[in-house]
Amino acid sequence: MSSNTLGVRQAQKRKTREALLDAGLRLLEEQSLSSLGLREVTRVVGVAPAAFYRHFRDMADLGVALVGESLGSLHVVVRAVLAERSEAEEVIDGTVEAVAAHVELHPAHVRFIARERHGGVRAVREAIGAELDRFGDEVAEALGAQELSAGWSAEDVRMLAGLYVDHLVMTASAFIEAAGPEERRRIADTARRQLRLISLGRRHWLDG
Amino acid sequence: MSSNTLGVRQAQKRKTREALLDAGLRLLEEQSLSSLGLREVTRVVGVAPAAFYRHFRDMADLGVALVGESLGSLHVVVRAVLAERSEAEEVIDGTVEAVAAHVELHPAHVRFIARERHGGVRAVREAIGAELDRFGDEVAEALGAQELSAGWSAEDVRMLAGLYVDHLVMTASAFIEAAGPEERRRIADTARRQLRLISLGRRHWLDG
DNA sequence: CCTTCCGGCAAACAGTTGTTTACTGACTCC
DNA sequence: GGAGTCAGTAAACAACTGTTTGCCGGAAGG
Incomplete structure (x- = not known):
């Protein structure tokens, strides 16, 4: 794979990572970060809670x-x-x-x-x-x-x-x-x- | 009772109310309001969770x-x-x-x-x-x-x-x-x- | 003195939370 | 094409949440 053409694998990962970020940002319009739950975010994205740890600690x-x-x-x-x-x-x-x-x-x-x-x-x-x-x-x-x-x-x-x-x-x-x-x-x-x-x-x- | 000498009843109520406020303020030094829990506050004050509702909605x-x-x-x-x-x-x-x-x-x-x-x-x-x-x-x-x-x-x-x-x-x-x-x-x-x-x-x- | 008031309590409620576990199955690479 | 990698899964865990209920015991007030 070249430098700007990611493999299917990495592309998909980047995609859900950005989905998590987007969902987080959206949920943060009505609350603050210290009350934002991990499950809350994954639920919006439509992904299992444990998947969160593949992207963020x-x-x-x-x-x-x-x-x-x-x-x-x-x-x-x-x-x-x-x-x-x-x-x-x-x-x-x-x-x-x-x-x-x-x-x-x-x-x-x-x-x-x-x-x-x-x-x-x-x-x-x-x-x-x-x-x-x-x-x-x-x-x-x-x-x-x-x-x-x-x-x-x-x-x-x-x-x-x-x-x-x-x-x-x-x-x-x-x-x-x-x-x-x-x-x-x-x-x-x-x-x-x-x-x-x-x-x-x-x-x-x-x-x- | 006169205007500035509260009855024992009201005085005690005011006291725990201020204890709740103090505890809240203290806990808010390390988190934000939207993540502060009712039970968290009452626990610090040393009072039952239900007592919270006697003072705040x-x-x-x-x-x-x-x-x-x-x-x-x-x-x-x-x-x-x-x-x-x-x-x-x-x-x-x-x-x-x-x-x-x-x-x-x-x-x-x-x-x-x-x-x-x-x-x-x-x-x-x-x-x-x-x-x-x-x-x-x-x-x-x-x-x-x-x-x-x-x-x-x-x-x-x-x-x-x-x-x-x-x-x-x-x-x-x-x-x-x-x-x-x-x-x-x-x-x-x-x-x-x-x-x-x-x-x-x-x-x-x-x-x- | 006897009744009313009422701040605080204990218990139970149904939901929610973060984190770990073993797993699956599609992609990667030789 | 076969071995290995790894993003995402499902299930279970103990711990926690806000809120309601009925009750107690002491102050308030006639």
């Missing part, structure tokens, strides 16, 4: 796998936003729009991250934290390369990046819990104004 | 009660911070210090709020959200009364208040997960710089 293990899946898709969004080279105001609009679109496209993933970031399963908490730190580093690198950051210490750039990432997560969480389109509009509007204020503070950081 | 009901208890203590902190009348830099230092102190004093309460804010129990999520909104309103009122907010629209003041409250919650969450005193120092330092940047943006909001 734990539910915590499955949770960690979901972290990668969930934040992997966000990575694309962040990179796209950072690549923007337009006016500040347009970058802000584009960012908020991108976040809104992402939440609408992958609501379960976003909800999972928001829910388990401070959830009851240590391994998953730490996986999310580590991944968000990597987001922060990535954003910091991009910010540091901009002329607006001339004269900034690396530490200050990193703290600004952290503020952006935190704000992104909070905005995404708010979108997730939004009741209707009207509330989503209100959230987007607030997020834009907050970003504007932050970027204003950024511009005057080296004053005085 | 649900675990969700107990959770909602915990929200009030947890955010009630924070209310005091926020009011104290808002009452400050010193220089901006001192207000920032005082705020971060107050948050750090509060987290050290009531770690379980703070952890509960962080964990269940986006947790799997709708009623609790909504209770926390509503209470945080009230915090936002309170902060907005205080900000609006400052001379720095002259010329600001009510909406803009409210969005700034929201930014402050979100930042407070994120900082508290970070403190909770901090490993050692060195990491706590780092978190406090970052939080201070972020608040400084935000207040810088605030000062220039009406420019241009």
Whole structure:
């Protein structure tokens, strides 16, 4: 077998593994990981409970796998936003729009991250934290390369990046819990104004 | 019986009710509400499972009660911070210090709020959200009364208040997960710089 | 003092849980 | 084509869950 053409064996295994992940993600929309049962997941997939152990050691293990899946898709969004080279105001609009679109496209993933970031399963908490730190580093690198950051210490750039990432997560969480389109509009509007204020503070950081 | 001297009957009931709340809060340090069992709580308290129903309908009901208890203590902190009348830099230092102190004093309460804010129990999520909104309103009122907010629209003041409250919650969450005193120092330092940047943006909001 | 109230108890209920065991049968590979 | 690999199975395990029932014993209150 070649590198991208898996044998029938491995292909089937990958398939049920992803079915388990999907089922888990779906069930996690209405509960948290520490209460998600192994049998609950296998029942949805239509597979024997014992089969679970062929793919994951734990539910915590499955949770960690979901972290990668969930934040992997966000990575694309962040990179796209950072690549923007337009006016500040347009970058802000584009960012908020991108976040809104992402939440609408992958609501379960976003909800999972928001829910388990401070959830009851240590391994998953730490996986999310580590991944968000990597987001922060990535954003910091991009910010540091901009002329607006001339004269900034690396530490200050990193703290600004952290503020952006935190704000992104909070905005995404708010979108997730939004009741209707009207509330989503209100959230987007607030997020834009907050970003504007932050970027204003950024511009005057080296004053005085 | 007078209004503040409860009968022996009611006093005992209140006592076990608070024992249930305490036990729940303690158990929630290592799991989330949606996986916390009724029997688990009563076992810790040393009371029969059926006794639980004399005080709460649900675990969700107990959770909602915990929200009030947890955010009630924070209310005091926020009011104290808002009452400050010193220089901006001192207000920032005082705020971060107050948050750090509060987290050290009531770690379980703070952890509960962080964990269940986006947790799997709708009623609790909504209770926390509503209470945080009230915090936002309170902060907005205080900000609006400052001379720095002259010329600001009510909406803009409210969005700034929201930014402050979100930042407070994120900082508290970070403190909770901090490993050692060195990491706590780092978190406090970052939080201070972020608040400084935000207040810088605030000062220039009406420019241009 | 005697009745009413009521917080807590013990027991039983039917379901559910995670994990282990020995197994089957289709795919892999020489 | 025959031996070996291994994802998925069925069954059994003890332990646990939330909830209901009838009952007890001491406080409340006339």
